């Protein structure tokens with residue numbers, strides 16, 4: 332025994348304690364890791380259920396305007412009666428809460444009369460001065476606004492967005508914004524088909540109730556709203572006879588929901604599903620559970636093809652900031668390619684587009700770069716900003732410019 336003791340020197344006591352501690356820590360870390368994996372697995376399991384999935388995709392219960400009354404738009408920074416809150420009803424009996432927003436110069440001209448009207452929710456919007464100013468002015472333009480996931484019509488960064496949309500012609504450009512089913516004060520729960528019916532209801536209101544022809548309507552959309560707007564534009568362009576709007580400005584779009592979830596990180600740092608891309612079989616099977624596909628890449632291609640075939644004029648502007656941590660900006664060149672590819676019956680390869688890009692893309696330095704693809708019928712424009720994040724960008728002057736560029740392309744006399 333003593334010989335053995337002598338030949339194998341015993342470790343000093345503190346080292347033994349150290350090894351014990353490492354073992355203990357390791358055990359806790361393993362338990363934590365197992366708990367985390369368990370939670371993650373539960374989360375993935377929940378994700379396969381449609382209602383949980385809807386909450387993750389649409390974030391419609393994340394209001395961000397809880398302590399404010401959406402029927403008192405003044406508390407969101409508007410002038411008294413600059414905004415008319417009202418409800419639209421869908422054909423499946425959902426009630427959509429909407430705001431009609433007057434541009435500031437038009438408001439100034441009619442300030443006294445507007446101040447005299449009652450405030451708050453309006454049951455018959457057609458009786459209001461603001462509505463008449465929209466319907467009875469043959470030069471009025473209307474922007475249909477389709478917001479992104481989460482929040483309501485009044486969420487912070489959306490209010491400066493409305494101002495930017497009207498800023499180029501503040502006597503003429505009205506904005507109609509609404510909450511999809513399940514968002515804000517709107518009834519129901521969001522699904523792809525349901526939200527599309529909501530967008531249809533809004534377009535129908537604009538054309539048939541407000542009496543604005545499609546050539547004076549522009550669609551602005553951001554993030555999830557871009558998927559809605561591309562789908563609804565495609566739906567109208569496929570009608571017989573086709574209905575094509577003045578154009579669309581799409582900010583921070585994504586090619587489809589599956590690609591989005593596989594690249595999405597919460598706050599740009601915590602990946603949700605991208606760890607799974609290492610397990611292709613599991614990832615594929617999870618993808619098949621994605622209920623609402625929102626395939627913008629296919630729909631934008633169908634939309635462009637329909638317009639090229641019908642000889643309809645169309646204007647698409649896609650804008651994305653390189654520092655967008657929610658939806659990676661790489662979605663935009665890809666979507667742009669799907670749109671451009673659809674302008675030719677034989678398609679445009681990525682190589683060919685790349686060559687065109689190096690020839691005709693305009694480098695604006697710190698402001699980013701712009702690329703346009705023109706055909707006899709359409710203009711597809713891509714603007715990549717260096718900065719602007721996911722939401723802040725909506726209040727930037729590039730938005731005002733994009734709106735004016737489209738309205739003026741349709742009607743060169745539309746100036747201040």
Ligand SMILES: *[C@@H]1O[C@H](CO)[C@@H](O)[C@H](O)[C@H]1NC(C)=O
Pocket residue numbers: 632669672673675676677678679
């Ligand atoms: C590009 O267009 C061609 C011709 O219409 C089509 O066959 C091809 O599938 C398109 N490619 C993509 C990626 O959409």
